[in-house]
Amino acid sequence: MTATRVLLTDAVHRLEAAGVASPEYDARELLAHVLGTTRAGLVLVEDVGDGHAEQFAELLARRAAREPLQHLTGTAAFRHVELAVGPGVFVPRPETELLAGWGVDRAREVAVSGRTPVVVDLCTGSGAMALSLATEVPAAEVHAVELDEAAHSWAARNLEGSGVDLRHGDMAEAFHDLDGTVDVVVCNPPYIPLEAFESVAAEARDHDPSLALWSGEDGLDAMRVLERVARRLLRPGGVVGAEHADVQGESAPAVFAESGRWSDVRDNRDLAGRPRYVTARLAR
Numbered sequence: 001m002t003a004t005r006v007l008l009t010d011a012v013h014r015l016e017a018a019g020v021a022s023p024e025y026d027a028r029e030l031l032a033h034v035l036g037t038t039r040a041g042l043v044l045v046e047d048v049g050d051g052h053a054e055q056f057a058e059l060l061a062r063r064a065a066r067e068p069l070q071h072l073t074g075t076a077a078f079r080h081v082e083l084a085v086g087p088g089v090f091v092p093r094p095e096t097e098l099l100a101g102w103g104v105d106r107a108r109e110v111a112v113s114g115r116t117p118v119v120v121d122l123c124t125g126s127g128a129m130a131l132s133l134a135t136e137v138p139a140a141e142v143h144a145v146e147l148d149e150a151a152h153s154w155a156a157r158n159l160e161g162s163g164v165d166l167r168h169g170d171m172a173e174a175f176h177d178l179d180g181t182v183d184v185v186v187c188n189p190p191y192i193p194l195e196a197f198e199s200v201a202a203e204a205r206d207h208d209p210s211l212a213l214w215s216g217e218d219g220l221d222a223m224r225v226l227e228r229v230a231r232r233l234l235r236p237g238g239v240v241g242a243e244h245a246d247v248q249g250e251s252a253p254a255v256f257a258e259s260g261r262w263s264d265v266r267d268n269r270d271l272a273g274r275p276r277y278v279t280a281r282l283a284r
């Protein structure tokens with residue numbers, strides 16, 4: 001038996017030394033996972049048995065080697081849903097919850113007007129935004145597409161029973177059957193410039209699939225494809241929202257402004273005040 005307090009203090013030091021960004025949170029989350037409880041539930045646990053302590057030490061070593069926390073617990077929380085995640089799929093990030101929330105609000109506006117909102121999530125990854133939209137706007141008809149085979153399998157698992165129409169393929173040629181009928185397009189595309197390799201955290205660089213991260217010299221190759229696809233899919237007056245890197249607060253909106261087909265092109269900030277996603281409306 002080891003005192004929980006001692007185990008956690010050692011764990012936090014170890015993760016700190018390994019350069020993990022949130023050592024306290026991660027240590028608690030991993031111990032709670034091993035014990036089958038929650039982080040809050042740990043206050044009720046005074047001692048940890050040897051078997052559990054061993055399992056915890058193994059997970060800690062993997063986290064110190066910068067495996068993503070969510071790969072170790074097997075789940076990622078996103079808005080009101082939980083996604084199964086692991087090797088082969090991009091771990092959904094908290095900042096993307098804002099874009100999903102924007103999509104939920106736009107879809108609800110359509111539902112209030114008496115129509116069935118038609119929503120498309122391009123580059124769905126684990127299915128995080130599609131599942132949120134289907135859960136939070138039950139009246140919506142939600143479609144999602146993913147190119148990577150492994151990621152598509154994770155999405156299929158997460159979206160099973162949700163009613164989301166999930167397809168496997170390239171967004172560039174996706175959903176021709178929906179052309180001109182969609183109300184809301186959301187997308188968190190790959191957007192990291194190739195030259196930014198060194199600045200990306202080890203967890204993402206070594207464990208998120210490369211197709212989920214990199215997007216050409218300026219990081220906007222996928223954004224340019226997305227602009228064309230959204231233009232094809234949306235009905236006049238329909239809206240698109242797309243996440244981008246914080247250094248793309250001007251260049252991402254410019255992709256939409258330059259085509260001359262959009263109104264209300266604006267950039268939106270995240271809770272930390274950083275430029276995070278561009279939104280635009282297809283001109284009528």
Ligand SMILES: C[S@@+](CC[C@H](N)C(=O)[O-])C[C@H]1O[C@@H](n2cnc3c(N)ncnc32)[C@H](O)[C@@H]1O
Binds near residue numbers: 093146172213222
């Ligand atoms: C940054 S991840 C975002 C995943 C998910 N939407 C999220 O927010 O967690 C980008 C995703 O786009 C997928 N992807 C990249 N290029 C694509 C394309 N041309 N068509 C469809 N999916 C693509 C990648 O495989 C990856 O799963």
